[in-house]
Amino acid sequence: MYKKDFPYFKNSNVVYLDNAATTQKPQxxxxxxxxxxxxxxxxxxxxxxxxxxxxxxxxxxxxxxxxxxxxxxxxxxxxxxxxxxxxxxxxxxxxxxxxxxxxxxxxxxxxxxxxxxxxxxxxxxxxxxxxxxxxxxxxxxxxxxxxxxxxxxxxxxxxxxxxxxxxxxxxxxxxxxxxxxxxxxxxxxxxxxxxxxxxxxxxxxxxxxxxxxxxxxxxxxxxxxxxxxxxxxxxxxxxxxxxxxxxxxxxxxxxxxxxxxxxxxxxxxxxxxxxxxxxxxxVGYKQIQAYEEELYAYLDEQLHTIEEIKFYNSIQHAIGSRSFNIKGIVHDDIGILLDKMHIAVRVGHHCAQPIMKALGIKGTIRVSIAFYNDKEDIDQFITALKKAIAMLKG
CATH class of the missing domain: 3.40.640.10 (Type I PLP-dependent aspartate aminotransferase-like (Major domain))
Incomplete structure (x- = not known):
């Protein structure tokens, strides 16, 4: 609904899900x-x-x-x-x-x-x-x-x-x-x-x-x-x-x-x-929060359809970023394949190495949403993620 206000989405075919790193700018x-x-x-x-x-x-x-x-x-x-x-x-x-x-x-x-x-x-x-x-x-x-x-x-x-x-x-x-x-x-x-x-x-x-x-x-x-x-x-x-x-x-x-x-x-x-x-x-924070909570829950629901996934927290008392790993696969490899399919997420320690170390991991795959994202973005991401997993599992 709001993508029309952001030139990036007119000029790119990328599904942008790296909003915790930086957001796109409205016209x-x-x-x-x-x-x-x-x-x-x-x-x-x-x-x-x-x-x-x-x-x-x-x-x-x-x-x-x-x-x-x-x-x-x-x-x-x-x-x-x-x-x-x-x-x-x-x-x-x-x-x-x-x-x-x-x-x-x-x-x-x-x-x-x-x-x-x-x-x-x-x-x-x-x-x-x-x-x-x-x-x-x-x-x-x-x-x-x-x-x-x-x-x-x-x-x-x-x-x-x-x-x-x-x-x-x-x-x-x-x-x-x-x-x-x-x-x-x-x-x-x-x-x-x-x-x-x-x-x-x-x-x-x-x-x-x-x-x-x-x-x-x-x-x-x-x-x-x-x-x-x-x-x-x-x-x-x-x-x-x-x-x-x-x-x-x-x-x-x-x-x-x-x-x-x-x-x-x-x-x-x-x-x-x-x-x-x-x-x-x-736009209004009331609308932003209601919409993002629904989209965040949808993202979590779709991620839970993937058996190989490992989460580190629930979506209670959380918003924006969702971090996870795929069992048996290095997160960097997932990031490389998603990029080739025009999906932008972040992989790595996200400038939070101490908590990663405490969890016994080197990093995660992080999807981070904004109110201009939609369920179609999530669906395209999930399809690409499943394809990447299949390719890497061989």
């Missing part, structure tokens, strides 16, 4: 970027001629739009970045490095593991990992035990696992963490494509967002910072656009968010991000 998002480059391409927050003023206004309107979209209380709480990876590194470097202990979950992307290692943290030495249940759910009993042992910790957890689609109960995690005076950062890379986020209702301290996984351009994202933390947050970079006054003896920085956005930003990307939010609003 309106592409047009918004082209319009910037063709009609008012100028830098923001510097010059005061017409096009520069328009670029600045569009950029700042995008900040206001995102603030409203996630229900932040002030524009100052929205800081644009390159994406979730930069957002987590920014908060790790500029805020969380002073905490004795960082607590993460077992299903984290490497972007929420490696920054802590770069601070010299290793398991049980400044870094703790919450266990998972038999269905890859977040183990709240273990989490509370860690909070009791390490009060006032910095908690950094994913909202939706990119590898397995598991949805963490953020409200419960944040409430329990705050009970022990912990501060919480959420990796929301997979969130906006599937469901609404209300930062005030969640009472989250930091929320990292990535535009390209939510129908917007690559190379842009944002981090929400609860107002009470802004004065404690140190700039990650400095330079152009961050400065109030400079001489050779000292520098004075602007207030948030500008002191955190050094250099020329991805102006077209930010404008495109706002347009993607408008597109999501035009």
């Amino acid at each position: 309106a998002v592409i047009d918004s970027q082209v319009e910037y480059y063709e009609h008012y391409c100028a830098n923001t927050h510097r010059s005061n001629f017409g096009d520069a003023n328009k670029a600045t206004q569009k950029y700042e309107n995008a900040r206001k739009h995102l603030r409203s979209f996630i229900n932040a209380s002030k524009n100052e709480e929205i800081i644009f970045t390159k994406g979730v990876t930069e957002s987590i590194n920014f908060i790790a470097h500029s805020f969380a490095n002073s905490f004795d202990t960082v607590i993460i979950s077992s299903l984290e992307h490497h972007s929420n593991i490696v920054p802590w290692h770069m601070q010299g943290r290793t398991l049980h030495k400044g870094l703790e990992v919450v266990k998972y249940t038999s269905d890859l759910d977040f183990d709240f009993e273990n989490f509370e035990a860690l909070l009791q042992k390490y009060p006032k910790a910095f908690v950094s957890v994913t909202h939706i696992s990119n590898a397995f689609g598991k949805i963490n109960d953020l409200k419960a995690i944040i409430k329990l963490a705050h009970k022990y005076e912990a501060v919480v950062l959420v990796d929301g890379a997979q969130s906006l494509a599937h469901m609404a986020i209300d930062v005030q209702a969640l009472d989250v301290d930091f929320l990292a967002l990535s535009a390209h996984k939510s129908f917007a351009p690559t190379g842009v994202g944002a981090v929400y910072v609860k107002e009470e933390h802004l004065n404690k947050l140190l700039p990650y970079q400095t330079g152009g656009a961050t400065i109030d006054k400079v001489d050779f003896e000292s520098s004075t920085l602007l207030d948030s968010p500008y002191k955190f956005e050094a250099g020329t930003q991805n102006i077209a990307g930010v404008i495109g991000f706002s347009q993607a939010l408008s597109y999501i609003e035009s």
Whole structure:
């Protein structure tokens, strides 16, 4: 139904099921970027001629739009970045490095593991990992035990696992963490494509967002910072656009968010991000969630018709990504054959090597859906998958 809005599907015969890696972009998002480059391409927050003023206004309107979209209380709480990876590194470097202990979950992307290692943290030495249940759910009993042992910790957890689609109960995690005076950062890379986020209702301290996984351009994202933390947050970079006054003896920085956005930003990307939010609003999360839940269940039902398949979790408390393997077959071989049949999925560890190691596997075949996918996509994928299995079984 929505494919007509996305040029990719007019120009490709690929069944695209790799949405957890990146989503396709609607024409309106592409047009918004082209319009910037063709009609008012100028830098923001510097010059005061017409096009520069328009670029600045569009950029700042995008900040206001995102603030409203996630229900932040002030524009100052929205800081644009390159994406979730930069957002987590920014908060790790500029805020969380002073905490004795960082607590993460077992299903984290490497972007929420490696920054802590770069601070010299290793398991049980400044870094703790919450266990998972038999269905890859977040183990709240273990989490509370860690909070009791390490009060006032910095908690950094994913909202939706990119590898397995598991949805963490953020409200419960944040409430329990705050009970022990912990501060919480959420990796929301997979969130906006599937469901609404209300930062005030969640009472989250930091929320990292990535535009390209939510129908917007690559190379842009944002981090929400609860107002009470802004004065404690140190700039990650400095330079152009961050400065109030400079001489050779000292520098004075602007207030948030500008002191955190050094250099020329991805102006077209930010404008495109706002347009993607408008597109999501035009579809509506109620419709997106209802449709995706039905399609996700259909995918799972069809996968269960294949006897050789091995799953690692159910579809309860999950959305978007479905990971599995075929018994006796290397997942890479499946990926190669599916590509030859014009089916795009991802095979490998999905930047989540620790959970793969814990499960005793090197990786999985991952199918990840978006609301522009349909049952015909699933049917074509299943047909191709069965054919690949037959070819490899000989």
